[in-house]
Amino acid sequence: MRFVASLAFAALALTAAPPSTAAAEAKFPDHMVKIIVPFAAGGGVDQAARLLANQLREQLGVAVIVDNRPGASGTLGGKVVQTSPADGYTLLFSAATHVMAKHVMSEAPYDPQADFAPVARVGEAPLMLVVSPQRGTQKLGALVADAKGKPEKWTAAIPAAGAPSHLATLLLAKQADVRFTFVPYKGTQPALTDVAGGHTDLLLDSMISLLPLATAGKVRPIAVTSKKRSTLAPDVPTVAESGFPNVSYVSWYGVWAPKGTSAERVQMMNRHINVAVAVLAKSGAWAKLGIDPVSESVEQFQKFIATDVTQGAELLKLAGFKPE
Numbered sequence: 001m002r003f004v005a006s007l008a009f010a011a012l013a014l015t016a017a018p019p020s021t022a023a024a025e026a027k028f029p030d031h032m033v034k035i036i037v038p039f040a041a042g043g044g045v046d047q048a049a050r051l052l053a054n055q056l057r058e059q060l061g062v063a064v065i066v067d068n069r070p071g072a073s074g075t076l077g078g079k080v081v082q083t084s085p086a087d088g089y090t091l092l093f094s095a096a097t098h099v100m101a102k103h104v105m106s107e108a109p110y111d112p113q114a115d116f117a118p119v120a121r122v123g124e125a126p127l128m129l130v131v132s133p134q135r136g137t138q139k140l141g142a143l144v145a146d147a148k149g150k151p152e153k154w155t156a157a158i159p160a161a162g163a164p165s166h167l168a169t170l171l172l173a174k175q176a177d178v179r180f181t182f183v184p185y186k187g188t189q190p191a192l193t194d195v196a197g198g199h200t201d202l203l204l205d206s207m208i209s210l211l212p213l214a215t216a217g218k219v220r221p222i223a224v225t226s227k228k229r230s231t232l233a234p235d236v237p238t239v240a241e242s243g244f245p246n247v248s249y250v251s252w253y254g255v256w257a258p259k260g261t262s263a264e265r266v267q268m269m270n271r272h273i274n275v276a277v278a279v280l281a282k283s284g285a286w287a288k289l290g291i292d293p294v295s296e297s298v299e300q301f302q303k304f305i306a307t308d309v310t311q312g313a314e315l316l317k318l319a320g321f322k323p324e
Contacts, residue, residue: 028088028265032063035093035255038077040070044125044208044289048253049093051285052122055276066093073160075101075109082110086260088269091119096252097163099305103313104162106323113309116256117266118301120273123291124252126226127168128207128236130219134198140223140242143202144176151179157191157203158184161324162312165205168225168249170315172204172239175247195219206251207232208290225249232290252308253291254301270298 033056037049049066057064069077074097084090092098101108110116129140137143147154158166161184173180183200185191188209194200196218203210207224211232214221223239224230227248239247255273257266274295280286281293296304 028268029060029062032065032089033060034090035064035066036077036081036090037066037068037093038070038074038098039068039094041068044206045093045095045253048123048286048289048291051280051289052093052255052273052276055279056272059272059275072109073101073105074098075105078112078116079109081256081258082115084258086117086258086262088257088261088265090258091269092116092256094254094256095164096254096308097160098254098256099309100162100167100312103309103316104321104323113305115259117259117261118298118305119255119257119266120270120277120298121252121254121294121296121301121304122273122277123286123294124250125290125292126207126224126230126250127164127204128210128214128224128233129172129202129204129222129239130192130195130210130214131202131222132195132198132200133218133220135201135220138220138222140237140239140244143222144178144243147176147178147180151181154178154180155183155201156180157195157200158182159186159188159191159203159205161321162316164249164251165203167312167315168247169204170319171249172225172244172247174315174318175244192219206290211290226292230290231287250292252294254305266298270301 035049035053037046039045046068053064053066069080074094078092078098081090081092099112101112131137137146156169160166188205191203192210192213195203196213207230213219221233221236223242224236225239225248229238277293277295286293
């Protein structure tokens with residue numbers, strides 16, 4: 001009831017807004033929009049952000065630039081956006097890791113849900129499970145059977161605490177009723193290097209990051225975590241096809257504005273971003289990055305975040321994870 005009432009109040013306030021306010025909104029944006037990416041240039045998140053920025057530039061008729069602010073597990077860039085003016089001209093483009101900051105950091109610099117205004121979710125991407133080529137295992141069922149009751153026998157690389165790779169591995173372990181010995185890493189590349197070298201046994205992470213070495217035979221792909229097979233790796237079965245129908249997990253990308261940004265500007269950017277995503281999907285640019293397009297309203301994105309954070313927090317709790 002409060003939610004319906006707040007919408008009604010917002011509609012009334014907008015109707016009663018003075019002409020000067022309406023005119024200001026009609027002109028938005030009238031100068032450069034900055035998209036902060038909290039990761040280094042060249043990575044998957046950065047590439048997606050730059051594609052989106054190019055499309056928004058054409059739609060909005062103003063400069064849209066990408067500003068990389070890597071560091072502190074993505075929270076350095078997040079802090080830049082959180083403390084920026086709430087005028088819609090500074091946005092955050094990040095991955096699913098953004099919303100889990102409070103659950104994996106003992107002293108997170110902000111609350112990802114309370115301190116940001118969700119704007120749009122733009123896409124999701126399957127994760128791929130790969131194993132070391134030194135392991136003879138070629139199917140997930142065989143891996144699980146071998147790991148039953150022997151947590152020390154299978155080591156799982158964890159590129160980042162609370163990231164989709166970590167949470168998906170926890171979900172798989174829960175549903176398969178197995179335990180892995182987790183090995184933490186600072187990023188996907190060192191984790192992947194160790195799996196390829198046989199120092200760690202398995203890795204579940206972004207498919208687009210693992211696919212080159214999987215294609216080259218440096219690591220062995222076992223399954224993907226999406227509900228259907230990926231067109232980039234059609235021969236790799238899903239986890240569900242491999243006997244675990246309750247395991248479906250994807251990474252995802254979204255856009256946020258600082259808390260307090262007007263609902264009108266958030267809704268306007270949501271519409272423009274959804275159009276841009278449709279163009280990127282039609283052109284095939286999204287598919288090249290292994291991203292499946294998502295088109296949602298602001299309200300749908302808010303609900304999605306709440307569900308995703310709840311699931312992630314429960315998995316971390318069951319695993320006995322302690323924020324660092």
